[in-house]
Amino acid sequence: MLKEIFEGPEVVEAAMRGRLNPANGTVKLGGLEEEVEELRKKSALEIIACGTSYNAGMVGELLFEEFFGVPTETALASEYRYKHDAPMKNAAYLFISQSGETADTLAALRKANARKCLTLGLVNVVGSSIARETTAGVYNHAGPEIGVASTKAFLSQLTVLTLMALMLGRKTAAAKMIAAELAKIPKKIGNVLRSADSIMNLARKYAGYHDFFYLGRGYNYSVALEGALKLKEISYVHAEGYAGGEMKHGPIALIDERFPTVAVVTKNALYEKMISNIEEIKARRGKVIAVATIGDTMIKKLADDVIYVPPTVPQLEPMVNVVPMQLFAYAVGVGKGYNVDTPR
Numbered sequence: 001m002l003k004e005i006f007e008g009p010e011v012v013e014a015a016m017r018g019r020l021n022p023a024n025g026t027v028k029l030g031g032l033e034e035e036v037e038e039l040r041k042k043s044a045l046e047i048i049a050c051g052t053s054y055n056a057g058m059v060g061e062l063l064f065e066e067f068f069g070v071p072t073e074t075a076l077a078s079e080y081r082y083k084h085d086a087p088m089k090n091a092a093y094l095f096i097s098q099s100g101e102t103a104d105t106l107a108a109l110r111k112a113n114a115r116k117c118l119t120l121g122l123v124n125v126v127g128s129s130i131a132r133e134t135t136a137g138v139y140n141h142a143g144p145e146i147g148v149a150s151t152k153a154f155l156s157q158l159t160v161l162t163l164m165a166l167m168l169g170r171k172t173a174a175a176k177m178i179a180a181e182l183a184k185i186p187k188k189i190g191n192v193l194r195s196a197d198s199i200m201n202l203a204r205k206y207a208g209y210h211d212f213f214y215l216g217r218g219y220n221y222s223v224a225l226e227g228a229l230k231l232k233e234i235s236y237v238h239a240e241g242y243a244g245g246e247m248k249h250g251p252i253a254l255i256d257e258r259f260p261t262v263a264v265v266t267k268n269a270l271y272e273k274m275i276s277n278i279e280e281i282k283a284r285r286g287k288v289i290a291v292a293t294i295g296d297t298m299i300k301k302l303a304d305d306v307i308y309v310p311p312t313v314p315q316l317e318p319m320v321n322v323v324p325m326q327l328f329a330y331a332v333g334v335g336k337g338y339n340v341d342t343p344r
């Protein structure tokens, strides 16, 4: 698992290679080229996946809405496949799967295919069932993911989703800026990995707690879900991923000094909102581990511990901010003596 976490910069590079021209913001995804015109006629997009791939899909949803301008929803494959839904008219369906073999995702794909929908795949394993049965698609090129916990695949999924949104959307100044910033992400992930030892030491300090909240908003809501998922899967510690704004609708009642929160509070338009969440947690004596932007000195006064990450644009923050989550879960799991590569 640690090896795959450290492959983060490499897999982001691999997913962009030959596809992105950061100088002018153009993106070329061979596997989608024949469908681009058809996709641009669509009035809705549904992203369907499970687990970590679903969490990546949630970032994709925001990216597609922002850059492609098409209403997008993310659905759990295990729900979508059984629901008696009214099929969306003129929609395209994107299935995300590292393995390309997840039973629920495959069943959901077959349901969409039976309805003669345009189906796309974002798959890592070449030639897998989902890759074969979708109309068109893009490979992650992340190499085999051996660890059960998905780490590097998540980063490559986010890379490809960004490329897809940029390719389909208009070439605005904002889109060009994202393209240029995407090219810098491997270096920024490398920067986080250089502080792996201190992140893992911090994780060991919290390894004795039995419950954790993970909070994020906007693009970082997905990071909160993913952080909680990793901790559960690898360390068998109860963790809940929540959107910051939902805390006051019930979950905050659980907070006390025995229930720490990992809060993603990087500098973006929702920073002040996250600060309010942290203040509410502190008022209930909850401990806070903040994932914050380098240079944010204010957060030190509020949080019990801070993990600093390099700044980037909000749309790409999940690619940087998820890395401390992966390292944290890894260190807690190993600290408890578990085999994190093949969790139960």
Ligand code: M6R
Pocket (backbone or CB within 6 Å): 050, 051, 052, 053, 096, 097, 098, 099, 100, 101, 102, 105, 148, 149, 150, 151, 229, 230, 233
């Ligand atoms: O191969 P897939 O991406 O379709 O797998 C989906 C989930 O089973 C997977 O992401 C799972 O949640 C991870 N093991 C979490 O780390």
